[in-house]
Amino acid sequence: MNTDLLRAQTPACHDLIHFNNAGAALSPxxxxxxxxxxxxxxxxxxxxxxxxxxxxxxxxxxxxxxxxxxxxxxxxxxxxxxxxxxxxxxxxxxxxxxxxxxxxxxxxxxxxxxxxxxxxxxxxxxxxxxxxxxxxxxxxxxxxxxxxxxxxxxxxxxxxxxxxxxxxxxxxxxxxxxxxxxxxxxxxxxxxxxxxxxxxxxxxxxxxxxxxxxxxxxxxxxxxxxxxxxxxxxxxxxxxxxxxxxxxxxxxxxxxxxxxxxxxxxxxxxxxxxxxxxxxxLGMNVIEDRVRILAALLREKLRQLPGVNVYEEGDALSGIVTFNCDSHDASALQKFLRGHRINTSVVRHQINQLDFAQRGLPDINRASVHYYNTEQEIDTFCRCLSVRN
The missing domain is CATH 3.40.640.10 (Type I PLP-dependent aspartate aminotransferase-like (Major domain))
Known part of the structure; x- marks a missing residue:
């Protein structure tokens, strides 16, 4: 997978970090x-x-x-x-x-x-x-x-x-x-x-x-x-x-x-x-492998940050990563990240009442990676969270 070419065909990659692919990905x-x-x-x-x-x-x-x-x-x-x-x-x-x-x-x-x-x-x-x-x-x-x-x-x-x-x-x-x-x-x-x-x-x-x-x-x-x-x-x-x-x-x-x-x-x-x-x-098997590797790296780095909770466990995981910060409201954190040109989304308790009631979760943050994202973007994202914390 030629990530440089894929990002060149996705102009917004040069201006922001798009971790909201589960909402709407960037079109090539x-x-x-x-x-x-x-x-x-x-x-x-x-x-x-x-x-x-x-x-x-x-x-x-x-x-x-x-x-x-x-x-x-x-x-x-x-x-x-x-x-x-x-x-x-x-x-x-x-x-x-x-x-x-x-x-x-x-x-x-x-x-x-x-x-x-x-x-x-x-x-x-x-x-x-x-x-x-x-x-x-x-x-x-x-x-x-x-x-x-x-x-x-x-x-x-x-x-x-x-x-x-x-x-x-x-x-x-x-x-x-x-x-x-x-x-x-x-x-x-x-x-x-x-x-x-x-x-x-x-x-x-x-x-x-x-x-x-x-x-x-x-x-x-x-x-x-x-x-x-x-x-x-x-x-x-x-x-x-x-x-x-x-x-x-x-x-x-x-x-x-x-x-x-x-x-x-x-x-x-x-x-x-x-x-x-x-x-x-590109090959769906190649895409699937790339997305899982990036998501696993993101989860690993988020778990290393103090005060950050990651909610996915197990081996069968996708490119969606849900988390929150102990000291920050989910909406406020999303706004902060957007101010640093990082797109994420908020998953709200109100529209996930079956699941969140069972898991005892409030509103949480969601970062969703795709194959055109990079390891460097994950590092930048985590540094930004560290500053916020």
């Missing part, structure tokens, strides 16, 4: 070029006309994600964002009163709120599986909870509030054994972890473009296994997801694009495809 120049070129084309010749002129570039989106997830491009759909993709999959599940959905303690706030809404409106039961001592979903408890009433396991692969990587493939084996549908939120794992949907064993997978994939904001994707598509019930249809064949009849598409809308962010879709190709060309 080829991605920005693809985005701007299409917007300029729309400006020059018109939106519809630009769309017709770039059909190959749009089609690349599906092939790029097929390459990333090792699946058929017909199992890929473009979405406006990860939350839209995840909630659409949940809404499409033909659930009946009394059915159970199993989720984990680390579930993302919007996902869990959607489950709560489903419980109130469709009388679905929700079981939350606690984490084990390593912060991962407890597989022993999960096994005990699986019975004929469970219709779906909905799991977040890498939580927003923790660097833990949940054992997605092990959960997939249990789901297949018990013939239970499996929805995986890969919002934080896509782009930093090498993903193979067959090895994971999920039926549906959703994610965001703006995070570790380094795509534009306002973009997302979903994977829907071919054998699952006809089982799901479309909440709505339009002239893209279906064909109006007779006055009182329409035919639904025979691929995952049945979940898309005709009107969408064309420039963002093209640019996200470029971002995925960029990652695949």
């Amino acid at each position: 120049q080829p991605v920005n070029d693809a985005l701007f070129e299409h917007l300029l084309l729309e400006q020059r010749i018109g939106g519809y006309e630009a769309g017709e002129a770039t059909l190959d570039a749009q089609e690349n989106f599906y092939h790029a994600f097929g390459r990333l997830l090792r699946c058929n491009p017909r199992e890929i759909a473009y979405m406006e964002n990860a939350t839209r993709a995840w909630t659409l999959m949940l809404q499409a599940m033909p659930l009946a009163q009394g059915d159970r959905i199993i989720t984990g303690q680390s579930e993302y706030a919007s996902n869990y709120m959607t489950l709560l809404h489903l419980a109130k409106t469709r009388h679905i039961r929700i079981d939350v599986i606690p984490n084990d001592n390593n912060g991962q979903i407890c597989l022993q408890t999960l096994r005990q909870k699986l019975d004929e009433d469970v219709r779906l396991i909905a799991l977040t692969h890498v939580p927003s509030q923790s660097g833990v990587i949940h054992p997605a493939a092990e959960v997939g084996k249990l789901a297949r054994k018990h013939r239970i549908f499996y929805l995986l939120d890969a919002c934080q794992s896509a782009g930093q972890i090498d993903l193979d949907v067959d090895k994971i064993g999920c039926d549906m997978l959703t994610g965001s473009g703006r995070k570790y994939l380094r795509g534009p904001r306002g973009t997302g994707f979903m994977y829907v296994r071919q054998s699952m598509q006809d089982y799901l019930e479309l909440p709505s249809v339009d002239l893209h997801s279906a064909s109006w064949t007779r006055k009182d009849h329409f035919t639904i598409r025979d691929d995952a694009r049945r979940f898309e809308n005709w009107e969408h962010y064309v420039a963002g879709k093209i640019a996200l495809g470029v971002a995925v190709d960029y990652a695949c060309d």
